[in-house]
Amino acid sequence: MRIPLAALALALLALPATGQERLRALILTGETDPSHDWRTTTPLLREALEKTGRFEVQVVEKVPGLTPRDLAGYDAVVLHYNGPRWGAETESAVEEFIRSGKGMVALHGVSYGVFFGMEFREKRWRRSTTGDPGWPAYAEMMGATWEPEKIGHGKRHVFKVRWIERDHPIARGLEETFLADDELYHRMDLRPNARVLATAFSDPATGGTGRDEPVIWAVPFGRGRVVHITLGHDTKSMSQPGFIAAFTRAAEWVAAR
Numbered sequence: 001m002r003i004p005l006a007a008l009a010l011a012l013l014a015l016p017a018t019g020q021e022r023l024r025a026l027i028l029t030g031e032t033d034p035s036h037d038w039r040t041t042t043p044l045l046r047e048a049l050e051k052t053g054r055f056e057v058q059v060v061e062k063v064p065g066l067t068p069r070d071l072a073g074y075d076a077v078v079l080h081y082n083g084p085r086w087g088a089e090t091e092s093a094v095e096e097f098i099r100s101g102k103g104m105v106a107l108h109g110v111s112y113g114v115f116f117g118m119e120f121r122e123k124r125w126r127r128s129t130t131g132d133p134g135w136p137a138y139a140e141m142m143g144a145t146w147e148p149e150k151i152g153h154g155k156r157h158v159f160k161v162r163w164i165e166r167d168h169p170i171a172r173g174l175e176e177t178f179l180a181d182d183e184l185y186h187r188m189d190l191r192p193n194a195r196v197l198a199t200a201f202s203d204p205a206t207g208g209t210g211r212d213e214p215v216i217w218a219v220p221f222g223r224g225r226v227v228h229i230t231l232g233h234d235t236k237s238m239s240q241p242g243f244i245a246a247f248t249r250a251a252e253w254v255a256a257r
């Protein structure tokens with residue numbers, strides 16, 4: 001029997017049962033760059049996680065000032081933020097949270113900005129003029145960097161995303177491809193610690209590179225896990241069943257105890 005895609009989107013990972021206790025996720029948001037809108041998109045992320053029945057979700061709209069105590073008790077954070085630095089205490093709290101064995105899912109719109117030592121000047125991201133190196137551990141957690149002059153994507157369009165690691169717990173049992181209605185980020189530089197799980201062909205016909213670009217990858221960080229998904233430009237992007245499946249499964253995998 002074929003399982004309908006909608007059912008698969010909400011299907012649980014085949015992880016060993018650890019009891020009925022729900023996983024606890026904290027969405028870190030409250031700022032996005034001018035191309036994105038955290039206010040309209042955050043409720044969709046919350047709803048997607050809650051609909052699995054596996055998560056209890058909280059949202060933080062003021063991240064600076066969070067301490068290790070505020071993160072205690074959560075299994076994973078969802079990074080949906082691109083704004084000013086958080087300050088040493090909060091950045092180190094998030095870093096240590098993941099390093100200690102917890103998880104993070106990082107979405108579209110977080111792979112450039114001040115955490116990488118960039119500044120927004122004359123309508124685009126550029127290297128900081130003050131020599132600010134950014135948050136030193138951030139690139140390692142993301143498993144990628146993006147040279148300011150390479151930041152971009154072709155025209156927003158519908159494209160096929162292909163799971164290339166079909167045995168990975170996040171992809172297991174899913175169709176080989178799913179459709180995204182999104183921006184396809186290109187020319188990112190992945191670090192050796194990133195394991196690419198899904199790619200998409202960046203079609204020159206829509207302004208792409210003519211290459212398969214990484215779309216979803218997993219990064220070990222200390223004893224924890226990070227999954228970076230470059231999808232999720234807006235509410236339409238986040239409403240695609242393929243996005244919802246990838247996001248919720250990634251969250252479950254990084255949060256697994």
Ligand SMILES: [Zn+2]
Pocket residue numbers: 035036108109183232233
């Ligand atoms: Zn975007």
